[in-house]
Amino acid sequence: MEKWFESLKLGFYQTFILDNNYQYFVKGIGVTLTVTIFALILGVALGVVLAIIRSAHDQQAGKHKNPVLGILNTLAKIYLTVIRGTPMMVQLLIMWFVVWASARSTDSNLIKCAILTFGLNSAAYVAEIIRSGIMSIDAGQMEAGRSLGLSYYATMKCIIIPQAFKNVLPALGNEMIALIKETSIVTVIGLKDLTKGAMIIQGKTFQAFVPFIAIAAIYLFMVMMLTWMMGKLERRMRASDHR
Amino acid sequence: MITVNHLTKVFEKHVVLKDISEHIAPGEKVVIIGPSGSGKSTFLRCLNLLEYPTSGQILFDGKDITAPHTDINEIRQHMGMVFQHFNLFQNLSIEENLTLAPVRLKLMTKQEAHEEAMRLLKRVGLPDKANAYPIQLSGGQKQRIAIARALMMKPKMMLFDEPTSALDPEMVGEVLEIMKEVADEGMTMAVVTHEMGFAREVATRVLFMDEGRIIEQGTPDEIFTNPKEERTKNFLSKVL
Ligand SMILES: Nc1ncnc2c1ncn2[C@@H]1O[C@H](COP(=O)(O)OP(=O)(O)OP(=O)(O)O)[C@@H](O)[C@H]1O
Ligand SMILES: [Mg+2]
Numbered sequence: 001m002e003k004w005f006e007s008l009k010l011g012f013y014q015t016f017i018l019d020n021n022y023q024y025f026v027k028g029i030g031v032t033l034t035v036t037i038f039a040l041i042l043g044v045a046l047g048v049v050l051a052i053i054r055s056a057h058d059q060q061a062g063k064h065k066n067p068v069l070g071i072l073n074t075l076a077k078i079y080l081t082v083i084r085g086t087p088m089m090v091q092l093l094i095m096w097f098v099v100w101a102s103a104r105s106t107d108s109n110l111i112k113c114a115i116l117t118f119g120l121n122s123a124a125y126v127a128e129i130i131r132s133g134i135m136s137i138d139a140g141q142m143e144a145g146r147s148l149g150l151s152y153y154a155t156m157k158c159i160i161i162p163q164a165f166k167n168v169l170p171a172l173g174n175e176m177i178a179l180i181k182e183t184s185i186v187t188v189i190g191l192k193d194l195t196k197g198a199m200i201i202q203g204k205t206f207q208a209f210v211p212f213i214a215i216a217a218i219y220l221f222m223v224m225m226l227t228w229m230m231g232k233l234e235r236r237m238r239a240s241d242h243r
Numbered sequence: 244m245i246t247v248n249h250l251t252k253v254f255e256k257h258v259v260l261k262d263i264s265e266h267i268a269p270g271e272k273v274v275i276i277g278p279s280g281s282g283k284s285t286f287l288r289c290l291n292l293l294e295y296p297t298s299g300q301i302l303f304d305g306k307d308i309t310a311p312h313t314d315i316n317e318i319r320q321h322m323g324m325v326f327q328h329f330n331l332f333q334n335l336s337i338e339e340n341l342t343l344a345p346v347r348l349k350l351m352t353k354q355e356a357h358e359e360a361m362r363l364l365k366r367v368g369l370p371d372k373a374n375a376y377p378i379q380l381s382g383g384q385k386q387r388i389a390i391a392r393a394l395m396m397k398p399k400m401m402l403f404d405e406p407t408s409a410l411d412p413e414m415v416g417e418v419l420e421i422m423k424e425v426a427d428e429g430m431t432m433a434v435v436t437h438e439m440g441f442a443r444e445v446a447t448r449v450l451f452m453d454e455g456r457i458i459e460q461g462t463p464d465e466i467f468t469n470p471k472e473e474r475t476k477n478f479l480s481k482v483l
Contacts, residue, residue: 143293144330144389148344148396149320158343162334 011210015201024197029218031193035114036180042119043179044172047126050076052156054127055134059142076127083124089185092117096189110191114183122179129171133164166237173230177223184219194218244269244400244431245290250299252285252455259285261455263299267400272432274442274463277452278478283435286452287402290433291322304399320348323393323401327408329385331377337364337388338373341395350396363391367421383414390421400431407438439483443467451475 016022057073060066083091095117096103096110103109137160145155165172184195192200198211245267252260259282267273275283288294290301292308292315301309308318332340341363342356351359364370367387377385386406393401403422407415419441426432426445436442442449442463449466451459451474459472467483470476 138328138330140326140328140330141332144324144326144332145344146316147291147293147319147322147324147326148392149316149318149348150344151316154347158347159332159334166334 008210011207014205014207015210015214018205021201021204024192024201025194025214025218028192028194028197028215029222031111031186031191032180032183032195033222034111035118035183035186035191035193036176038115039118039122039183040176040179042115043122043126043175046119046123048130048161050079050123050127051130051134052153052161054131056152056156080124080127083121088118088121088182089188091121092185092189105190107192110186110189113189114186114191118179118183122175125175126172129168129175130161130164132171133168134160136167137163169230169234169237173226173234176230177226180222180226181219244271244304245433246302247290248300248302250286250289250301251297252282252289252294253297259455260289260296263455263457265450265457267431267433269399269431270429270447272426272430272434272445272447273450274446274448275433275435275450275452276437276439276442276466276478276482277450277458281452282455283452284404287404287433287435290402291319291324293324320344320350320396321399323396323398325386325389325393325401325403325406327405329377329382329389329409331380331385331388331392333377335376336373337369337375337377337380340377340388341392344392345395356395359395360391363394364388366424367391368417381414382410383417386410386414386418387421390418390425394425398430400433401425403432403434403436405435405437407436437482439467451478453478 014021016025053069053072053076057069060069092114096113100109100113103113134156141159141163142152142155145159146152150158183193186193187196187199190196194215198215201211202208247263247265250260250263251258263286275286277283285294289296290303292301296309299309300307303318303322306313306318308315331337332343335343338357338360341360342351342353345351345359346353346356361370361373364373367390369384369387369391372380372384372388377388380388390406406422407418410418415438419438422432422434422441423445432445434441434446444463446463448460449463450457451466451470451472453474459466459470459475466475467479470479
């Protein structure tokens with residue numbers, strides 16, 4: 001028991017104190033959060049656009065189909081199929097080693113590549129979430145907007161999307177949680193996120209227990225914080241539901 | 244005001260409107276009655292192109308609104324519509340429900356829209372509800388707001404699709420009362436309703452529809468006391 005405690009103490013020392021190793025965790029958390037947050041912003045922005053294209057296409061009245069919308073819808077569908085049908089890690093490898101093959105391996109390039117890849121990936125999932133939200137809104141809301149002379153897009157923007165967003169907030173929260181955990185695979189392109197930080201320390205000190213348990217705890221803590229914040233946001237929104 | 248020529252509407256293979264031709268003159272109050280599924284709603288919704296006609300032509304103020312390049316959004320600004328289920332914007336306050344379209348379409352400044360909204364809210368008897376949300380209102384209140392929302396656009400014509408059918412009986416009167424006031428001010432109206440009392444009192448003309456056709460029409464007196472067609476008699480004997 002005493003021996004085990006001693007080795008744990010050494011593990012702690014080597015993991016955090018020696019050579020200021022704790023910096024790997026601090027910087028790693030920064031990288032993980034940066035990638036998550038910016039990927040999410042990109043994902044939601046692009047996801048909303050994709051969702052609107054898909055819904056606008058599906059809601060077109062019988063005969064009068066817009067050919068441009070038809071093409072956009074086909075492209076959107078292909079995009080969703082490819083992104084959701086291939087592993088995230090493979091997408092990341094392709095983005096960095098094929099698409100960005102000529103980019104230098106600087107931290108800033110790696111982060112940009114990770115944000116872009118996760119953003120493009122997340123957009124596909126967010127699009128389907130938002131689309132389900134749009135479909136959950138009573139058709140009468142759109143008809144009322146149109147009957148006043150508002151355009152399809154004005155009605156979408158002012159009436160449908162705000163209500164759809166509110167309805168899918170829990171699903172978006174789950175997507176965000178999935179994203180924060182999935183970012184750990186950026187290690188494969190050498191980006192020094194939280195997971196990579198622990199791996200580097202393991203390589204330097206041959207300690208595995210403390211660094212890996214530590215990052216597990218940190219991921220868990222971040223997810224719990226996020227869950228708590230989403231819960232608060234949902235309660236706020238429900239309070240402003242004016243029921 | 245609005246002229247319909249040989250209007251036909253087909254849903255999949257189901258012919259819902261069969262070669263309807265009709266004209267509604269400015270100031271007329273046309274009440275449309277008929278059994279469920281006869282195509283009353285579809286007819287009304289074709290008038291502002293919420294349903295797109297399969298064939299036929301609709302002229303509004305002399306303009307062919309079914310022509311390929313008409314700006315339907317511009318046309319709809321002049322045709323208010325009131326729905327059976329109110330369709331108030333759930334995410335907006337009552338005042339925002341009223342001001343959204345006129346402000347976004349640049350017909351009024353925010354200040355003008357605010358003043359007009361307050362005037363109309365007073366008129367429908369709900370001046371204290373400006374900051375409430377739809378979910379906080381009763382059905383009758385919602386429908387009065389929906390009428391005010393349509394009036395904000397200063398329409399030339401208003402379409403009502405069973406505006407009182409979703410209401411508890413004690414709220415029907417307050418909504419009909421406002422519709423009568425709007426009628427008295429000279430609004431051109433097309434109203435689908437089962438309220439025969441309202442039809443008798445307000446209608447300048449009653450259309451009886453069945454199976455996608457206008458079977459019979461005339462003044463309320465002609466239709467209600469002297470129906471000629473067997474189907475009209477049959478229908479009236481059930482509802483009166
Ligand atoms: N979007 C649609 N798709 C397919 N069929 C439809 C659609 N809308 C209406 N119909 C059909 O068209 C017919 C006429 O419907 P409509 O709603 O115009 O009747 P209505 O006279 O308004 O009836 P009610 O009094 O019940 O409101 C019905 O048989 C209905 O099932
Ligand atoms: Mg109907």
